[in-house]
Each structure stands twice: as C-alpha cells, then as structure tokens.
Amino acid sequence: MRRLTVAAVLLVASVCAGLASMQDGRRVIDVRAERFSFSPSEIVLEAGEEVELRITSDDTAHGFHIRGTGTNITIPKRGQGAVTALVRLDKPGRYTFECSRMCGAGHNFMRGELVVRGQPAGAAAP
Amino acid sequence: MFAAGLAGNAAAQGVDPAEAADAGASPYPQTGPLSGYMDFHFNGVQGQDAVLDFHRFVLLFSHSFSERIRFIGELELEHAFVEGLEAAGEIELEQAYVDFLLTRAFNIRAGMLLVPMGIINERHEPPVYNGVERPFVDTVVVPSTWFDVGAGVHGEIRRGLRYRGYVMAPLDALEFTADEGIRGGRQKGSEANVRHPAFAGRVEYVGLPRLTIGASAWSGRSSFAAPRLETTVRIGEMDVRYQRRRLELRGQFAQVAITDAARLNDALERLVGVSPNIARTLRGFYGEAAYRVWDAGSPRDLVAFLRYENFDTQFRMPDGYVPLKEFDRNAWVMGLTYYPDPDVAVKFDYIVQRNRSDLIDAPDSINAGLGWWF
Numbered sequence: 001m002r003r004l005t006v007a008a009v010l011l012v013a014s015v016c017a018g019l020a021s022m023q024d025g026r027r028v029i030d031v032r033a034e035r036f037s038f039s040p041s042e043i044v045l046e047a048g049e050e051v052e053l054r055i056t057s058d059d060t061a062h063g064f065h066i067r068g069t070g071t072n073i074t075i076p077k078r079g080q081g082a083v084t085a086l087v088r089l090d091k092p093g094r095y096t097f098e099c100s101r102m103c104g105a106g107h108n109f110m111r112g113e114l115v116v117r118g119q120p121a122g123a124a125a126p
Numbered sequence: 127m128f129a130a131g132l133a134g135n136a137a138a139q140g141v142d143p144a145e146a147a148d149a150g151a152s153p154y155p156q157t158g159p160l161s162g163y164m165d166f167h168f169n170g171v172q173g174q175d176a177v178l179d180f181h182r183f184v185l186l187f188s189h190s191f192s193e194r195i196r197f198i199g200e201l202e203l204e205h206a207f208v209e210g211l212e213a214a215g216e217i218e219l220e221q222a223y224v225d226f227l228l229t230r231a232f233n234i235r236a237g238m239l240l241v242p243m244g245i246i247n248e249r250h251e252p253p254v255y256n257g258v259e260r261p262f263v264d265t266v267v268v269p270s271t272w273f274d275v276g277a278g279v280h281g282e283i284r285r286g287l288r289y290r291g292y293v294m295a296p297l298d299a300l301e302f303t304a305d306e307g308i309r310g311g312r313q314k315g316s317e318a319n320v321r322h323p324a325f326a327g328r329v330e331y332v333g334l335p336r337l338t339i340g341a342s343a344w345s346g347r348s349s350f351a352a353p354r355l356e357t358t359v360r361i362g363e364m365d366v367r368y369q370r371r372r373l374e375l376r377g378q379f380a381q382v383a384i385t386d387a388a389r390l391n392d393a394l395e396r397l398v399g400v401s402p403n404i405a406r407t408l409r410g411f412y413g414e415a416a417y418r419v420w421d422a423g424s425p426r427d428l429v430a431f432l433r434y435e436n437f438d439t440q441f442r443m444p445d446g447y448v449p450l451k452e453f454d455r456n457a458w459v460m461g462l463t464y465y466p467d468p469d470v471a472v473k474f475d476y477i478v479q480r481n482r483s484d485l486i487d488a489p490d491s492i493n494a495g496l497g498w499w500f
Contacts, residue, residue: 041332
C-alpha cells in the first residue's frame with residue numbers, strides 16, 4: 001500500500017440543521033445530492049487545500065464516501081440540515097466519491113470525483 | 127446539532143487513488159441492509175366501482191463483492207396476490223445486475239436491467255414523482271417499469287455528462303395492442319428470445335444545479351416470433367427536470383415507430399381472428415409544474431401540482447388502417463403530495479381525461495395513495 005506523500009483527509013462531520021459556518025480562508029462548496037446524482041459531480045481542489053463540503057439532500061438520506069479514505073458519512077434527508085465535511089487531500093490525483101447508502105434503483109450511478117491538482121503538499125519549490 | 131467526529135484511520139492516512147480500492151482493512155464483501163418501497167392506492171374511476179389496491183411491494187437487495195464489483199436486485203410483488211394463470215398480481219424481478227465499476231467514464235453492467243429511458247423508468251420510488259399513479263405517457267408510450275436482460279456500459283464522460291448503452295432482449299411484437307401500445311411486448315427476462323438483440327441508450331446532463339436534461343433511444347427487431355415479418359421498433363425520447371426554489375418543472379416527449387405494422391396486423395389477425403389495429407407511430411408528451419406550498423421541512427411539507435398529458439397509441443396508422451379515436455387521449459392531472467417524512471408520500475389527485483372519440487368516453491378519476499421508501 002502506497003501512501004500519499006503528505007496525505008490527510010480531515011473530516012469533521014456535523015449536521016447543523018441548515019446552518020453552515022464559513023471558515024476563514026477556506027472554500028465552501030455546496031454539494032447537492034438527489035436520486036441519483038451529486039451536483040457538482042466533479043470538484044477541483046489544489047493539493048493541500050482544505051475545502052469545506054456542505055452537503056444537502058433533496059430527497060432521502062444518502063451517503064458520502066470518498067474512496068481510499070475513511071470518509072463515509074450520512075447526508076440527512078431533505079429539510080433535516082446539511083452535513084459538512086472538511087477535506088484536504090495532499091496528493092494530486094482523482095478520488096472517487098459515491099453514495100454509500102442504498103437510495104433506489106439508480107444507486108450505483110451516484111458518483112463523482114474530487115480532482116486534486118498541483119504539486120504534492122510539502123514538495124520542495126523549484 | 128450532531129457531530130460525527132473525525133474520520134477513521136484510513137481517512138487520516140489516505141492512499142494513492144489508484145490503489146484506493148485495496149486500501150487498508152477491507153470492509154468487503156459487504157451485504158447491504160434491506161431496503162425497498164411500497165405503495166397502495168384508492169382508485170375511483172367514473173362509472174366503475176372504486177378499488178383499493180396494494181399496488182407495489184418492492185424489496186431491494188445489494189451486495190458488494192468488492193469496492194468495484196457490486197450487485198443490486200429489485201424484487202417486486204404487484205397487486206398483492208399471485209394466482210397461477212389468473213389475471214391477478216405479478217412477481218417480477220425488475221433488476222438483478224452486477225456492476226463492474228472501473229473508471230468514472232467507463233463501467234460495465236450485466237444482468238436484469240432497467241431500460242434507460244425517460245424520467246420515471248429508472249427513478250420510480252413513490253416519493254419522487256407526483257400523482258398516485260405514474261404518468262400515462264410513462265405507462266403506454268414508455269412502458270415503465272421496463273426491464274429486461276442484457277449488458278452494457280455506463281459512465282460520466284465530462285462533468286455532469288452521463289451515458290448508458292445496453293444490449294438487451296427485444297420486444298415481442300405479437301403482444302402489442304392498440305390500447306397499450308408496446309407494453310405487452312416486454313419479455314421481462316423470462317427465457318427472452320435474443321435472436322435479434324435490441325440496443326438502448328441514454329445521455330443525460332446533470333452538470334448544472336437543479337437541472338437534468340436527458341435523451342434516450344431504443345431500437346430492436348421485434349418479430350422473432352413471426353420470422354417472416356420485419357417488425358422493428360424504434361423509440362426516441364427527451365426529458366427535462368428543473369427546480370428553482372419552490373418550483374419544479376418537468377416535461378417529457380416520447381415517440382415509438384413500428385415498421386411493417388400492416389403486415390404485423392395481418393399476421394395477428396390470421397392468428398387470433400381480429401386485427402389488433404397496431405399503429406405505426408405512437409406518441410406522447412407531458413408537462414408538469416409543481417409548487418411546494420408548504421416548505422418548512424417534514425412534516426410541514428406539501429406540494430401542489432398540475433400535469434398535462436397528451437398520448438396517442440394510434441398516432442399514425444399503416445396504410446389501410448383507421449385510427450381508433452378513443453386512444454387519442456389527453457389528461458389533466460391535478461393534486462397534492464404531502465410528506466410527513468421525506469420518504470413517505472401521501473398523495474391525492476383528480477384526473478380529467480378526454481379522448482377524440484364520439485362514442486366512447488374517457489372516464490375521470492379520483493385517486494389517493496400512500497407510498498414510502500425505506
């Protein structure tokens with residue numbers, strides 16, 4: 001198993017009953033889940049950048065799982081607030097995220113990608 | 127307020143994306159919890175006795191062999207009761223497939239598949255559509271729930287641009303009717319004849335928030351039971367869904383073309399003694415506006431909707447055949463959907479249905495239903 005050079009996915013999940021706080025200097029990206037898609041389905045971030053994903057559902061409860069990490073949280077049902085995930089990925093690459101909670105006939109279509117660009121965090125400047 | 131806490135070790139340490147599937151202590155194989163949906167209805171049709179019908183009892187099963195190989199199955203009991211050869215309920219295997227999830231852009235699926243067509247066929251859990259019954263267009267033009275055996279590919283090519291392409295069992299043209307079009311021709315994966323396989327495809331764009339645009343096509347030679355015929359069925363379909371604040375709009379158009387319909391009618395007339403009067407073109411479309419009149423979150427969640435449908439299973443007839451005007455129909459469907467929970471829908475609607483016949487009336491109906499997902 002090859003590890004990310006400097007890898008961390010720091011996840012803090014909270015259901016805030018529709019309340020999301022903005023963290024200083026951190027991008028906040030609203031992600032909407034519904035049967036059977038995430039919008040946006042592609043999220044671009046820089047290596048080492050910490051972003052806040054504020055995820056809501058427009059129907060039933062969904063899951064949000066980032067493959068290759070331990071991130072696997074439940075998105076509450078419509079009208080029951082948001083779940084907020086702080087994500088930082090230090091190694092460039094493509095990370096699949098997907099619904100991890102059976103949500104209906106098209107459950108397996110419900111996927112997206114975190115696209116991490118740039119130099120790995122901690123790499124020496126040229 | 128709730129805090130789930132930090133992610134586990136696997137998240138904190140991370141792995142290379144390419145090796146992600148094999149990382150750490152694998153939770154696979156993993157069998158998912160049982161889930162499903164149900165709905166039962168009251169249908170009061172003008173001039174007929176009212177009925178109560180437990181329409182659907184559906185259980186979904188899932189199993190992940192690994193992160194990339196997954197099974198989903200959907201077993202449905204319709205109308206609560208199955209009795210031998212009587213025209214009663216049905217047990218249907220609506221889905222049972224294995225997905226090989228390879229990349230975002232390319233994945234393979236095989237088994238019993240839902241035909242990727244229209245708004246309803248792949249997305250039909252009771253809380254996601256308004257109206258006690260599914261739209262007429264999604265019943266007699268797009269014959270949902272439409273499923274059959276096959277294999278194919280699916281994926282997302284660019285941000286929000288998704289596709290599905292399957293090779294599937296074709297329809298059986300000898301089961302087509304004037305009233306319900308191609309619906310009776312579904313082989314449903316039961317020793318399905320695949321001498322001439324059919325092709326189904328869909329592209330959809332979900333790249334803009336709250337907007338879904340889709341187009342589907344299906345083509346298959348459908349006269350395997352009467353080899354001298356050259357009956358091919360082609361279906362084209364377009365649909366859109368859009369949400370803005372409390373308003374949701376959706377629309378769909380579908381058209382079915384049946385080649386060699388005249389000879390198909392002749393053959394069936396020789397077989398059963400009566401011409402089924404099958405058309406060479408079926409067409410239907412609908413538009414729906416829904417407004418969330420109470421939007422304070424369940425249980426204070428109420429949607430009012432109005433839908434217009436126009437559907438004609440005798441839209442164009444083969445030469446020498448006259449369309450039956452009672453099958454040129456339109457309907458206004460108006461009603462309410464109340465959500466005591468986001469996964470529970472209490473539905474009421476009233477349907478004003480009309481046709482172009484001077485002899486046969488299309489009955490109005492009042493309907494109520496309770497549907498849920500778990």
